[in-house]
Amino acid sequence: MKTGYLLPTLWLALTSVTWANSPDWVTDQPQLEALYQDLHRHPELSFQEQATAQKLATQLAELGFEVTTDLGGHGVVGLMFNGDGPTVMIRTDTDALPITEETGKEYASKVRVTLPSGAESGVMHACGHDLHMTSFIGTARQLAANKDQWQGTLMMVAQGAEEVGGGAKAMLNEGLFERFARPDHILALHVSASLPAGKVAIRPGYTLASVDSVDIQVFGKGGHGAYPHTTVDPIVLASRIVLALQTITSREISPLEPSVVTVGSIHGGTKHNVIGNEVTLQLTLRSYSPQVREAQLAAIKRLSAGIAMSAGLPPELYPTVTVHEQESIPSTYNDPAQTAQVREALQLALGAEQVEDTEPVMAGEDFGLYGRTGDKLPITIFWLGTVEPEQFNAARINGTALPSLHSSHFAPDYRAAIPVGVKAMTQSALMLFNANPAADPF
Incomplete structure (x- = not known):
């Protein structure tokens, strides 16, 4: 007889509220906001993310993960083993862009660099990778604290050099799936500059170009x-x-x-x-x-x-x-079957009204490479809303443009977006951990 398995919908219906409303979650929010501000203040360019990687590696090690650093540049891999079951990989990107920040925020980046061309430039997390990393660590904390709700192997991957299309290639070339684990499911999120904070968006099939x-x-x-x-x-x-x-x-x-x-x-x-x-x-x-x-x-x-x-x-x-x-990077193709499971988890975690369908975009993401190895592993990426709701509504009424990703004025509503990112990713992982029966222990 198989044990440790419930139908996904029933299982999540019973457990989806318990962790998100726990005292630990309330305590965790200020810590995650502080982490976000620290990451935002100290951005690093592609293939230079040494300090950023060390911060993430330290956090994962303190949670009990087996941590390996410097894979494919400054990539970090954290493994947590929790009995028999599937392997779920959660990926974040870590690099920033050569953009001088103009948000006026108290925690704005003041980092300056000299580019290979000789030009001087500021450095900024203008594509939201600081929010990706914060949600990544928040998810790791929730899953580590609630190991009674899942079985299998949790694989946390912090990947650099996404902005130049080199980070995923480098980690795969150095044996990410051969040296550590072959995931059964691979997940990521990406911030959206056109979706209000509190909402997420997802689609099956081609998602990025x-x-x-x-x-x-x-x-x-x-x-x-x-x-x-x-x-x-x-x-x-x-x-x-x-x-x-x-x-x-x-x-x-x-x-x-x-x-x-x-x-x-x-x-x-x-x-x-x-x-x-x-x-x-x-x-x-x-x-x-x-x-x-x-x-x-x-x-x-x-x-x-x-x-x-x-x-x-x-x-x-x-x-x-x-x-x-x-x-060069390939298009990102969200596995339809896995994406349907993730969508169900998002609706259970946030409410159906907070989950939107979205159209594919012509932006690129090297996350797609993880689904293009010989094993053709299923991948899913979804969008995390970051626009302050009043700003979003005003822009719609007035017809004004919102600051886009890669804009020097991009300033996400991180206080509202962080808990949504953590809840969305944690519940997605829990759904996939429990979507297949655990191995029979007898």
């Missing part, structure tokens, strides 16, 4: 600006390429398939009266389907070469197209 950074080096034959007929102007060629690229999504990709080809940067020339030899275009590509991604890349190469040919350039001067594979 694949991302590629692409450079096009356009060549020409330079000369005097007064004698353009003796040159092949790379600025004109680059301009033609920019316009031609607009036809990839509008004329080469099915209207039913999401596709974005954006030229974010163009650099060329040195002086008013000089026609130079080359121009550099920098692009970002977004899609959900791998087939669309391949079609985008093939079209970029074909169109660029065709325009160079039409200008009379020899093949050795055709544009070069470089894909920065180290920054």
